[in-house]
Amino acid sequence: MNFEKSIPFDLGFNKYIQSFSYNIDYVYSEINRLVNLKVKALQFQNLYKEIINEIDLYINFYIGCLLWACYIKQFENKEISNNPVLGQEISDEEGLYTLNYLRNYLPKFEKDVKYYLHKDIKLDSRYYDLIDLYEKFLKMNKHFTQTKTSSDLVLPFELINPDYDKILTTIQGVVETGDFSPLREYLDVILNSVV
Numbered sequence: 001m002n003f004e005k006s007i008p009f010d011l012g013f014n015k016y017i018q019s020f021s022y023n024i025d026y027v028y029s030e031i032n033r034l035v036n037l038k039v040k041a042l043q044f045q046n047l048y049k050e051i052i053n054e055i056d057l058y059i060n061f062y063i064g065c066l067l068w069a070c071y072i073k074q075f076e077n078k079e080i081s082n083n084p085v086l087g088q089e090i091s092d093e094e095g096l097y098t099l100n101y102l103r104n105y106l107p108k109f110e111k112d113v114k115y116y117l118h119k120d121i122k123l124d125s126r127y128y129d130l131i132d133l134y135e136k137f138l139k140m141n142k143h144f145t146q147t148k149t150s151s152d153l154v155l156p157f158e159l160i161n162p163d164y165d166k167i168l169t170t171i172q173g174v175v176e177t178g179d180f181s182p183l184r185e186y187l188d189v190i191l192n193s194v195v
C-alpha cells in the first residue's frame with residue numbers, strides 16, 4: 001500500500017459491517033413472532049451462534065478501528081482521504097447509537113441465554129472497557145467530523161513500541177478475508193495502553 005499522498009479513512013472494514021441494532025432486532029423479531037415458549041427457546045438456540053458472531057464482529061471492528069487510527073497517527077500531518085462524515089453535524093446521540101445499543105444489549109443477551117437456554121454465561125468484561133474506550137475515542141475526535149489529517153486524530157491510548165507493519169498486515173488480512181477474529185489479539189494490548 002502506498003500512502004504517499006494520503007491515507008484512507010477506512011481501509012475496507014465498513015464493507016463487512018451492517019447495522020448491529022437492525023441485525024439483533026431482526027433476530028428478536030423472529031423469536032417474538034412465536035408464541036410457544038419451548039419453540040421460542042429452540043429458535044433462540046438456533047440463532048445463538050449468529051448473535052455471538054455479531055457481538056464478536058463489532059468488538060473486533062472497534063479494535064480494528066482503534067488500531068487503524070493508531071496506524072494513521074504515526075504519520076505527520078498526512079491527509080486522510082474519503083472521510084464520509086467530514087464537515088457533518090453529528091450529535092453524541094447519533095454518533096454513539098450503535099455503541100450504546102451494543103453496551104445495553106450485552107447484559108440482556110446474558111439474561112436471555114439464562115431464560116431461554118437455562119445456562120449462565122458471562123461475557124468478557126473487557127468488552128465494556130473497550131466500548132467505554134471507543135466512546136471516549138469518538139467523543140475526543142468529535143465523531144471524525146473535523147478529521148482531515150493524521151494530526152487531527154486524538155488517541156485515548158498510546159501503544160508502547162507499536163509494530164506498525166504487523167498492524168497493517170493484520171488489518172489488510174481482515175479486509176481481504178472478512179475475518180475480523182485476528183484483531184482480538186490486540187484487545188489487551190489496547191486496553192493496557194490507555195493513558
